[in-house]
Amino acid sequence: MSEQGNTSDKVITRAWWVLILTTLVVGGVGFFLIVVLGNQIEVEDPIVENFTPTDLFVQPDAEWNTSVLVAKSPETREIRRLTWFVFSIAGGIFLVVEGLLLYAIFRYRRTKKQRLEETGEPVQLYGSNPVEIAWTIIPIIIVLVLCLATIRTIQTVQPTKNDRPENALTVEVIGHRWWWEFRYPELNVVTANEMYIPVDRPIWMEIGSADVIHSFWVPELQGKMDAIPAHTNYWKLTAEKVGTYLGQCAEYCGNQHANMLIRVVVLDESGFDGWAKDQSLPADNVTSDQVDLGRKVFLKYACQSCHAVAGVSDGTYAPDLTHLMSRKTFAGGMIPNTADNLKAWIDDPAQIKPGSDMPALQLTPQEIEQVVAYLVTLK
Ligand code: CUA
Numbered sequence: 063m064s065e066q067g068n069t070s071d072k073v074i075t076r077a078w079w080v081l082i083l084t085t086l087v088v089g090g091v092g093f094f095l096i097v098v099l100g101n102q103i104e105v106e107d108p109i110v111e112n113f114t115p116t117d118l119f120v121q122p123d124a125e126w127n128t129s130v131l132v133a134k135s136p137e138t139r140e141i142r143r144l145t146w147f148v149f150s151i152a153g154g155i156f157l158v159v160e161g162l163l164l165y166a167i168f169r170y171r172r173t174k175k176q177r178l179e180e181t182g183e184p185v186q187l188y189g190s191n192p193v194e195i196a197w198t199i200i201p202i203i204i205v206l207v208l209c210l211a212t213i214r215t216i217q218t219v220q221p222t223k224n225d226r227p228e229n230a231l232t233v234e235v236i237g238h239r240w241w242w243e244f245r246y247p248e249l250n251v252v253t254a255n256e257m258y259i260p261v262d263r264p265i266w267m268e269i270g271s272a273d274v275i276h277s278f279w280v281p282e283l284q285g286k287m288d289a290i291p292a293h294t295n296y297w298k299l300t301a302e303k304v305g306t307y308l309g310q311c312a313e314y315c316g317n318q319h320a321n322m323l324i325r326v327v328v329l330d331e332s333g334f335d336g337w338a339k340d341q342s343l344p345a346d347n348v349t350s351d352q353v354d355l356g357r358k359v360f361l362k363y364a365c366q367s368c369h370a371v372a373g374v375s376d377g378t379y380a381p382d383l384t385h386l387m388s389r390k391t392f393a394g395g396m397i398p399n400t401a402d403n404l405k406a407w408i409d410d411p412a413q414i415k416p417g418s419d420m421p422a423l424q425l426t427p428q429e430i431e432q433v434v435a436y437l438v439t440l441k
Pocket of ligand 1 (some may be wrong): 237238239240275276277311312313314315316319320322
């Protein structure tokens with residue numbers, strides 16, 4: 063008996079050591095990979111090097127906060143309230159369970175005297191109706207409370223087709239691999255990746271997809287809503303503060319899922335009206351030798367069959383370029399929108415965004431110069 067007791071003690075001690083050492087080794091390897099090797103990764107392409115994620119996220123006019131705990135709209139405040147409610151219940155359960163566990167560990171520890179006397183196994187208990195009833199009823203009540211609170215939040219936050227507010231602005235949101243299209247049917251405006259909205263006015267979104275399932279998610283303004291092909295989901299939000307809010311496709315949709323960013327630019331009423339008016343007009347018709355040559359390149363190659371430029375071409379497969387230069391970014395929000403970046407993109411899109419449907423059209427360096435000279439006039 064005594065020998066047996068000692069053997070099982072040894073086995074348990076050994077098991078603890080194995081657990082602790084495994085944790086240390088796995089943690090150490092993880093730390094090494096992330097911190098030490100992570101810093102060694104070098105991006106050799108000079109163009110890709112120019113837009114590291116840190117550059118993208120630090121932009122002077124933007125509050126780059128994607129925390130789910132920061133609420134900047136009535137909808138996210140409601141979601142945050144539920145989050146903290148659920149968290150406090152879960153936290154309470156954690157404290158009670160761990161507290162009882164620690165109490166039991168220390169209160170009923172085998173004493174030195176017991177160890178010397180080898181009193182054997184503790185008293186074994188089988189079945190206790192009060193205990194069984196308690197641990198059945200209490201979880202049922204907890205789950206019921208969580209369920210009711212969640213249903214209430216969903217009803218507040220998630221509209222049905224008939225819930226469109228009277229004074230709302232409609233935005234059709236269409237997910238593409240890998241960029242976002244925003245259409246404003248009441249304003250005759252089409253844009254990509256950067257959704258402009260007025261402050262303090264309900265935005266009514268009709269969300270769909272052109273290919274696979276995506277998910278529209280701007281954490282500070284609303285929860286996630288799936289973008290599903292051949293199906294419309296309705297979503298609404300009201301931004302309460304002027305600024306730029308960052309979002310991200312939240313449903314894995316292929317290898318560039320991470321580069322399917324959303325920027326929501328909230329403007330005051332007059333600012334938004336000005337933006338919408340500019341966007342609804344054709345682009346300025348700039349003419350110069352280089353620009354005219356660039357327009358010819360644009361029309362000669364496949365550019366025009368995918369991209370629309372009001373009055374010039376009417377492709378719908380790819381982002382509308384009528385006011386390309388009014389956007390801060392392109393390629394699904396991953397690249398700062400500059401002439402140099404446009405040249406690199408047109409030269410070899412796969413180098414920057416592998417898997418993108420934008421083809422390398424094998425333009426000569428001269429043709430690239432010309433077409434970009436034209437594109438940068440699209441303001
Ligand atoms: Cu689109 Cu993930």
